Amino acid sequence: MAAYVLRRLLLVIPTLIGILVINFALVQFVPGGPIEQIMARLEGSGDVFATVGGGGDAGAGGGGGERDYVGARGLPPEFIEELERQFGFDRPPLERFLIMLWDYARFDFGESYFRSISVVDLVIEKLPVSITLGLWSTLAAYLISIPLGIRKAVRDGSSFDTWTSGVIIVGYAIPGFLFAILLLVLFAGGSYWQVFPLRGLTSDNFDELSILGKVADYFWHITLPVLASTISAFATLTLLTKNSFLDEIRKHYVMTARAKGLSEGRVFYGHVFRNAMLIVIAGFPSVFVGVFFGGSLIIETIFSLDGLGLLGFEAAINRDYPVMFGTLYFFTLVGLLLNLVGDLMYVAIDPRIDFERREG
Numbered sequence: 001m002a003a004y005v006l007r008r009l010l011l012v013i014p015t016l017i018g019i020l021v022i023n024f025a026l027v028q029f030v031p032g033g034p035i036e037q038i039m040a041r042l043e044g045s046g047d048v049f050a051t052v053g054g055g056g057d058a059g060a061g062g063g064g065g066e067r068d069y070v071g072a073r074g075l076p077p078e079f080i081e082e083l084e085r086q087f088g089f090d091r092p093p094l095e096r097f098l099i100m101l102w103d104y105a106r107f108d109f110g111e112s113y114f115r116s117i118s119v120v121d122l123v124i125e126k127l128p129v130s131i132t133l134g135l136w137s138t139l140a141a142y143l144i145s146i147p148l149g150i151r152k153a154v155r156d157g158s159s160f161d162t163w164t165s166g167v168i169i170v171g172y173a174i175p176g177f178l179f180a181i182l183l184l185v186l187f188a189g190g191s192y193w194q195v196f197p198l199r200g201l202t203s204d205n206f207d208e209l210s211i212l213g214k215v216a217d218y219f220w221h222i223t224l225p226v227l228a229s230t231i232s233a234f235a236t237l238t239l240l241t242k243n244s245f246l247d248e249i250r251k252h253y254v255m256t257a258r259a260k261g262l263s264e265g266r267v268f269y270g271h272v273f274r275n276a277m278l279i280v281i282a283g284f285p286s287v288f289v290g291v292f293f294g295g296s297l298i299i300e301t302i303f304s305l306d307g308l309g310l311l312g313f314e315a316a317i318n319r320d321y322p323v324m325f326g327t328l329y330f331f332t333l334v335g336l337l338l339n340l341v342g343d344l345m346y347v348a349i350d351p352r353i354d355f356e357r358r359e360g
Contacts (some may be wrong), residue, residue, distance in 0.1 A: 016329065016336075019328070020329065023328060030319075035083050037318060104329055107120070109322060119326035122311060123308065126306060129305055130307035133305065137229035138288045140230045142237065142284075142287075146241050150273075152238070179227075180298065184198065198303075199303055199305075202217055202218060233287050240283065244280060245272060247276070248275050248276040249272055254267060254272060257271055281345070284342070286338075300313075312324060312327040315327065
Protein backbone atom coordinates (compact mmCIF):
# COMPACT_ATOMS: atom_id res chain seq x y z
CA MET A 1 0.00 0.00 0.00
CA ALA A 2 2.91 2.33 0.70
CA ALA A 3 4.09 1.97 -2.90
CA TYR A 4 0.60 2.87 -4.16
CA VAL A 5 0.45 5.97 -1.95
CA LEU A 6 3.91 7.02 -3.11
CA ARG A 7 2.92 6.64 -6.76
CA ARG A 8 -0.22 8.69 -6.22
CA LEU A 9 1.73 11.43 -4.47
CA LEU A 10 4.29 11.50 -7.28
CA LEU A 11 1.45 11.78 -9.83
CA VAL A 12 0.29 14.94 -8.06
CA ILE A 13 3.33 16.81 -9.39
CA PRO A 14 2.78 16.33 -13.16
CA THR A 15 -0.97 16.82 -12.69
CA LEU A 16 -0.44 20.17 -11.00
CA ILE A 17 2.09 21.23 -13.63
CA GLY A 18 -0.22 20.20 -16.46
CA ILE A 19 -3.16 22.18 -15.07
CA LEU A 20 -0.98 25.24 -14.49
CA VAL A 21 0.49 24.97 -18.01
CA ILE A 22 -2.95 24.89 -19.63
CA ASN A 23 -4.29 27.82 -17.62
CA PHE A 24 -1.11 29.86 -18.00
CA ALA A 25 -1.18 29.35 -21.78
CA LEU A 26 -4.84 30.36 -21.97
CA VAL A 27 -4.19 33.52 -19.97
CA GLN A 28 -1.62 34.65 -22.55
CA PHE A 29 -4.37 34.97 -25.16
CA VAL A 30 -6.91 36.74 -22.95
CA PRO A 31 -7.02 40.51 -23.55
CA GLY A 32 -6.99 43.01 -20.73
CA GLY A 33 -4.19 41.91 -18.42
CA PRO A 34 -3.34 43.50 -15.06
CA ILE A 35 -1.34 46.31 -16.73
CA GLU A 36 -4.36 47.21 -18.86
CA GLN A 37 -6.57 47.04 -15.77
CA ILE A 38 -4.39 49.52 -13.91
CA MET A 39 -4.15 51.79 -16.97
CA ALA A 40 -7.92 51.80 -17.34
CA ARG A 41 -8.37 52.71 -13.69
CA LEU A 42 -5.82 55.51 -13.79
CA GLU A 43 -6.99 56.88 -17.12
CA GLY A 44 -10.58 56.86 -15.97
CA SER A 45 -9.95 58.55 -12.61
CA GLY A 46 -11.18 62.10 -12.41
CA ASP A 47 -9.29 63.25 -9.36
CA VAL A 48 -5.93 63.58 -11.06
CA PHE A 49 -5.57 66.34 -13.62
CA ALA A 50 -3.04 68.72 -15.02
CA THR A 51 -3.51 72.38 -15.90
CA VAL A 52 -2.49 73.47 -19.36
CA GLY A 53 -2.94 76.69 -21.25
CA GLY A 54 -3.15 80.25 -20.03
CA GLY A 55 -3.81 81.47 -16.51
CA GLY A 56 -7.21 83.23 -16.29
CA ASP A 57 -10.13 82.51 -14.07
CA ALA A 58 -12.13 79.74 -15.61
CA GLY A 59 -15.08 80.60 -13.43
CA ALA A 60 -15.22 84.10 -14.88
CA GLY A 61 -15.44 82.72 -18.38
CA GLY A 62 -12.55 84.78 -19.63
CA GLY A 63 -9.53 83.67 -21.42
CA GLY A 64 -8.65 80.10 -20.73
CA GLY A 65 -7.70 77.90 -17.85
CA GLU A 66 -8.33 74.74 -19.87
CA ARG A 67 -8.10 71.67 -17.62
CA ASP A 68 -7.42 68.26 -19.06
CA TYR A 69 -7.37 64.85 -17.33
CA VAL A 70 -4.22 62.79 -17.33
CA GLY A 71 -6.22 59.95 -18.86
CA ALA A 72 -6.99 62.06 -21.92
CA ARG A 73 -3.27 62.52 -22.58
CA GLY A 74 -2.31 58.88 -21.88
CA LEU A 75 0.04 57.53 -19.26
CA PRO A 76 3.81 58.10 -19.58
CA PRO A 77 5.62 55.18 -21.24
CA GLU A 78 8.13 55.18 -18.39
CA PHE A 79 5.33 54.54 -15.92
CA ILE A 80 3.98 51.62 -17.98
CA GLU A 81 7.47 50.12 -18.28
CA GLU A 82 7.89 50.39 -14.51
CA LEU A 83 4.59 48.55 -14.00
CA GLU A 84 5.67 45.79 -16.37
CA ARG A 85 8.97 45.44 -14.55
CA GLN A 86 7.26 45.42 -11.16
CA PHE A 87 4.81 42.68 -12.19
CA GLY A 88 7.43 40.72 -14.12
CA PHE A 89 5.88 41.20 -17.56
CA ASP A 90 9.21 42.42 -18.94
CA ARG A 91 10.30 38.75 -19.04
CA PRO A 92 9.31 36.14 -21.67
CA PRO A 93 6.26 33.98 -20.82
CA LEU A 94 8.33 30.80 -20.44
CA GLU A 95 10.64 32.45 -17.93
CA ARG A 96 7.67 33.81 -15.98
CA PHE A 97 6.09 30.35 -15.88
CA LEU A 98 9.27 28.66 -14.66
CA ILE A 99 9.67 31.30 -11.95
CA MET A 100 6.06 30.72 -10.92
CA LEU A 101 6.62 26.94 -10.71
CA TRP A 102 9.70 27.40 -8.54
CA ASP A 103 7.85 29.78 -6.23
CA TYR A 104 4.81 27.48 -5.99
CA ALA A 105 7.05 24.50 -5.20
CA ARG A 106 8.14 26.48 -2.12
CA PHE A 107 4.53 27.56 -1.45
CA ASP A 108 5.44 31.16 -2.22
CA PHE A 109 2.38 32.53 -4.03
CA GLY A 110 3.42 36.17 -4.03
CA GLU A 111 1.22 39.15 -3.32
CA SER A 112 -2.05 40.32 -4.84
CA TYR A 113 -1.66 42.98 -7.52
CA PHE A 114 -4.53 45.08 -6.21
CA ARG A 115 -4.95 44.26 -2.50
CA SER A 116 -1.43 44.67 -1.10
CA ILE A 117 -1.73 41.42 0.81
CA SER A 118 -0.09 38.04 0.30
CA VAL A 119 -2.03 35.33 -1.48
CA VAL A 120 -1.48 32.94 1.45
CA ASP A 121 -3.09 35.40 3.87
CA LEU A 122 -6.00 35.86 1.47
CA VAL A 123 -6.54 32.11 1.17
CA ILE A 124 -6.36 31.65 4.95
CA GLU A 125 -8.86 34.48 5.38
CA LYS A 126 -11.38 33.10 2.87
CA LEU A 127 -10.87 29.36 3.46
CA PRO A 128 -13.18 28.95 6.51
CA VAL A 129 -16.20 30.14 4.53
CA SER A 130 -15.64 27.65 1.71
CA ILE A 131 -14.88 24.74 4.05
CA THR A 132 -17.94 25.55 6.15
CA LEU A 133 -20.18 25.59 3.09
CA GLY A 134 -18.67 22.34 1.78
CA LEU A 135 -18.94 20.48 5.10
CA TRP A 136 -22.52 21.52 5.83
CA SER A 137 -23.60 20.71 2.27
CA THR A 138 -21.95 17.28 2.42
CA LEU A 139 -23.47 16.57 5.83
CA ALA A 140 -26.93 17.60 4.60
CA ALA A 141 -26.55 15.40 1.53
CA TYR A 142 -25.69 12.38 3.70
CA LEU A 143 -28.50 13.00 6.19
CA ILE A 144 -31.04 13.11 3.36
CA SER A 145 -29.60 10.62 0.89
CA ILE A 146 -28.80 7.67 3.16
CA PRO A 147 -32.30 7.21 4.67
CA LEU A 148 -33.91 7.91 1.30
CA GLY A 149 -31.60 5.51 -0.55
CA ILE A 150 -32.21 2.76 2.02
CA ARG A 151 -35.95 3.28 1.76
CA LYS A 152 -35.79 3.11 -2.03
CA ALA A 153 -33.76 -0.12 -1.88
CA VAL A 154 -36.20 -1.76 0.53
CA ARG A 155 -39.18 -0.73 -1.60
CA ASP A 156 -37.50 -1.23 -4.97
CA GLY A 157 -40.00 -1.15 -7.82
CA SER A 158 -42.82 0.37 -5.74
CA SER A 159 -44.63 3.60 -6.50
CA PHE A 160 -42.53 5.32 -3.81
CA ASP A 161 -39.35 4.25 -5.59
CA THR A 162 -40.71 5.44 -8.93
CA TRP A 163 -41.81 8.95 -7.98
CA THR A 164 -38.77 9.61 -5.77
CA SER A 165 -36.53 8.56 -8.67
CA GLY A 166 -38.33 11.13 -10.83
CA VAL A 167 -37.70 13.83 -8.22
CA ILE A 168 -34.03 12.82 -7.98
CA ILE A 169 -33.56 12.93 -11.75
CA VAL A 170 -35.14 16.39 -11.94
CA GLY A 171 -32.99 17.59 -9.05
CA TYR A 172 -29.84 16.24 -10.69
CA ALA A 173 -30.75 17.87 -14.01
CA ILE A 174 -31.27 21.33 -12.50
CA PRO A 175 -28.00 23.34 -12.60
CA GLY A 176 -26.83 24.49 -9.19
CA PHE A 177 -26.77 28.18 -10.15
CA LEU A 178 -30.35 27.99 -11.49
CA PHE A 179 -31.58 26.35 -8.29
CA ALA A 180 -29.75 29.00 -6.25
CA ILE A 181 -31.42 31.81 -8.20
CA LEU A 182 -34.79 30.08 -7.77
CA LEU A 183 -34.27 29.94 -4.00
CA LEU A 184 -33.38 33.64 -3.94
CA VAL A 185 -36.46 34.59 -5.94
CA LEU A 186 -38.78 32.50 -3.80
CA PHE A 187 -37.40 32.95 -0.30
CA ALA A 188 -34.97 35.88 -0.21
CA GLY A 189 -36.94 38.97 -1.13
CA GLY A 190 -37.72 38.25 -4.75
CA SER A 191 -41.29 38.24 -5.97
CA TYR A 192 -42.61 35.98 -3.21
CA TRP A 193 -41.47 35.52 0.43
CA GLN A 194 -38.81 37.30 2.48
CA VAL A 195 -37.84 34.38 4.71
CA PHE A 196 -34.05 34.23 4.44
CA PRO A 197 -31.38 36.93 3.98
CA LEU A 198 -30.19 37.79 0.50
CA ARG A 199 -26.43 37.61 1.04
CA GLY A 200 -23.63 37.05 3.52
CA LEU A 201 -23.11 34.60 6.38
CA THR A 202 -23.97 36.90 9.27
CA SER A 203 -26.08 39.96 10.00
CA ASP A 204 -24.69 43.44 10.55
CA ASN A 205 -25.39 43.23 14.29
CA PHE A 206 -23.84 39.78 14.66
CA ASP A 207 -21.33 40.88 17.31
CA GLU A 208 -24.13 42.26 19.49
CA LEU A 209 -26.10 38.99 19.57
CA SER A 210 -25.99 36.37 22.30
CA ILE A 211 -24.37 32.99 21.70
CA LEU A 212 -27.68 31.37 20.81
CA GLY A 213 -28.55 34.38 18.69
CA LYS A 214 -25.27 34.07 16.79
CA VAL A 215 -25.87 30.37 16.14
CA ALA A 216 -29.42 31.03 14.94
CA ASP A 217 -28.27 33.93 12.78
CA TYR A 218 -25.52 31.82 11.21
CA PHE A 219 -27.87 28.96 10.30
CA TRP A 220 -30.44 31.47 9.06
CA HIS A 221 -27.91 32.84 6.58
CA ILE A 222 -26.41 29.53 5.48
CA THR A 223 -29.69 27.65 4.81
CA LEU A 224 -30.17 28.70 1.17
CA PRO A 225 -26.49 28.33 0.12
CA VAL A 226 -26.35 24.84 1.66
CA LEU A 227 -29.57 23.80 -0.10
CA ALA A 228 -28.27 25.07 -3.41
CA SER A 229 -24.94 23.24 -2.96
CA THR A 230 -26.59 20.01 -1.83
CA ILE A 231 -28.91 19.43 -4.78
CA SER A 232 -26.49 17.63 -7.12
CA ALA A 233 -24.63 15.68 -4.41
CA PHE A 234 -27.95 14.60 -2.91
CA ALA A 235 -29.10 12.98 -6.16
CA THR A 236 -25.86 11.12 -6.80
CA LEU A 237 -25.49 9.91 -3.23
CA THR A 238 -29.09 8.69 -3.01
CA LEU A 239 -28.71 6.50 -6.09
CA LEU A 240 -25.32 5.26 -4.85
CA THR A 241 -26.86 4.26 -1.51
CA LYS A 242 -29.80 2.51 -3.16
CA ASN A 243 -27.64 0.52 -5.59
CA SER A 244 -25.19 -0.43 -2.85
CA PHE A 245 -27.98 -1.83 -0.67
CA LEU A 246 -29.62 -3.61 -3.61
CA ASP A 247 -26.33 -5.35 -4.43
CA GLU A 248 -25.99 -6.57 -0.85
CA ILE A 249 -29.62 -7.65 -0.52
CA ARG A 250 -29.28 -9.93 -3.55
CA LYS A 251 -26.17 -11.73 -2.28
CA HIS A 252 -26.22 -15.34 -1.11
CA TYR A 253 -25.40 -14.64 2.53
CA VAL A 254 -28.64 -12.66 2.84
CA MET A 255 -30.66 -15.61 1.52
CA THR A 256 -28.80 -17.90 3.89
CA ALA A 257 -29.56 -15.63 6.87
CA ARG A 258 -33.24 -15.56 5.94
CA ALA A 259 -33.28 -19.34 5.55
CA LYS A 260 -31.94 -19.67 9.10
CA GLY A 261 -35.01 -17.81 10.34
CA LEU A 262 -33.47 -14.43 11.15
CA SER A 263 -35.90 -11.54 11.16
CA GLU A 264 -35.79 -9.02 8.32
CA GLY A 265 -34.67 -6.30 10.71
CA ARG A 266 -31.75 -8.36 11.98
CA VAL A 267 -30.76 -9.41 8.48
CA PHE A 268 -30.93 -5.87 7.20
CA TYR A 269 -29.32 -3.94 10.05
CA GLY A 270 -27.06 -6.72 11.32
CA HIS A 271 -25.53 -7.72 8.00
CA VAL A 272 -26.68 -5.76 4.95
CA PHE A 273 -26.38 -2.29 6.47
CA ARG A 274 -22.78 -2.70 7.60
CA ASN A 275 -21.56 -4.03 4.25
CA ALA A 276 -23.59 -1.68 2.07
CA MET A 277 -22.50 1.42 3.95
CA LEU A 278 -18.80 0.78 3.26
CA ILE A 279 -18.82 2.39 -0.16
CA VAL A 280 -21.08 5.22 1.01
CA ILE A 281 -18.89 6.15 3.97
CA ALA A 282 -15.65 5.75 2.06
CA GLY A 283 -16.97 8.07 -0.62
CA PHE A 284 -17.22 11.00 1.80
CA PRO A 285 -14.00 12.72 0.56
CA SER A 286 -15.16 12.43 -3.06
CA VAL A 287 -18.56 13.90 -2.25
CA PHE A 288 -16.93 16.72 -0.32
CA VAL A 289 -14.59 17.45 -3.25
CA GLY A 290 -17.56 17.57 -5.63
CA VAL A 291 -19.50 19.96 -3.40
CA PHE A 292 -16.45 22.03 -2.47
CA PHE A 293 -15.25 22.57 -6.04
CA GLY A 294 -18.47 22.33 -7.99
CA GLY A 295 -20.50 24.73 -5.91
CA SER A 296 -18.07 27.12 -4.25
CA LEU A 297 -17.58 29.46 -7.21
CA ILE A 298 -21.19 29.75 -8.34
CA ILE A 299 -22.88 29.56 -4.94
CA GLU A 300 -20.50 31.98 -3.24
CA THR A 301 -20.87 34.45 -6.10
CA ILE A 302 -24.67 34.30 -6.14
CA PHE A 303 -25.04 34.56 -2.36
CA SER A 304 -22.11 37.01 -1.93
CA LEU A 305 -20.25 34.69 0.43
CA ASP A 306 -16.70 35.89 1.00
CA GLY A 307 -14.95 32.57 0.34
CA LEU A 308 -12.39 31.10 -2.02
CA GLY A 309 -14.85 30.74 -4.87
CA LEU A 310 -15.77 34.42 -4.86
CA LEU A 311 -12.11 35.33 -4.38
CA GLY A 312 -11.11 33.33 -7.46
CA PHE A 313 -13.95 34.82 -9.51
CA GLU A 314 -13.00 38.39 -8.60
CA ALA A 315 -9.33 37.62 -9.28
CA ALA A 316 -10.21 36.35 -12.76
CA ILE A 317 -12.31 39.44 -13.50
CA ASN A 318 -9.59 41.81 -12.27
CA ARG A 319 -6.78 39.76 -13.85
CA ASP A 320 -5.13 39.42 -10.45
CA TYR A 321 -2.88 36.59 -11.60
CA PRO A 322 -1.15 35.75 -8.27
CA VAL A 323 -4.53 35.26 -6.58
CA MET A 324 -6.03 33.48 -9.58
CA PHE A 325 -3.22 30.96 -9.98
CA GLY A 326 -2.73 30.64 -6.22
CA THR A 327 -6.36 29.63 -5.64
CA LEU A 328 -6.22 27.33 -8.68
CA TYR A 329 -3.11 25.64 -7.26
CA PHE A 330 -4.74 25.29 -3.85
CA PHE A 331 -8.02 23.88 -5.22
CA THR A 332 -6.19 21.37 -7.40
CA LEU A 333 -3.83 20.23 -4.65
CA VAL A 334 -6.64 19.78 -2.12
CA GLY A 335 -8.74 17.88 -4.65
CA LEU A 336 -5.94 15.47 -5.55
CA LEU A 337 -5.04 14.81 -1.92
CA LEU A 338 -8.67 14.25 -0.91
CA ASN A 339 -9.12 11.77 -3.73
CA LEU A 340 -6.15 9.87 -2.34
CA VAL A 341 -7.71 10.02 1.14
CA GLY A 342 -10.89 8.58 -0.36
CA ASP A 343 -8.98 5.60 -1.75
CA LEU A 344 -7.28 5.04 1.60
CA MET A 345 -10.66 5.10 3.35
CA TYR A 346 -11.91 2.37 1.02
CA VAL A 347 -8.96 0.20 2.05
CA ALA A 348 -9.32 1.02 5.75
CA ILE A 349 -13.03 0.20 5.76
CA ASP A 350 -12.82 -2.85 3.49
CA PRO A 351 -9.38 -4.56 3.62
CA ARG A 352 -10.40 -6.78 0.69
CA ILE A 353 -9.75 -3.83 -1.64
CA ASP A 354 -6.18 -3.86 -2.88
CA PHE A 355 -5.29 -1.03 -5.26
CA GLU A 356 -1.76 -2.32 -5.79
CA ARG A 357 -3.02 -5.68 -7.04
CA ARG A 358 -5.58 -3.97 -9.29
CA GLU A 359 -2.89 -1.78 -10.83
CA GLY A 360 -0.64 -4.77 -11.33
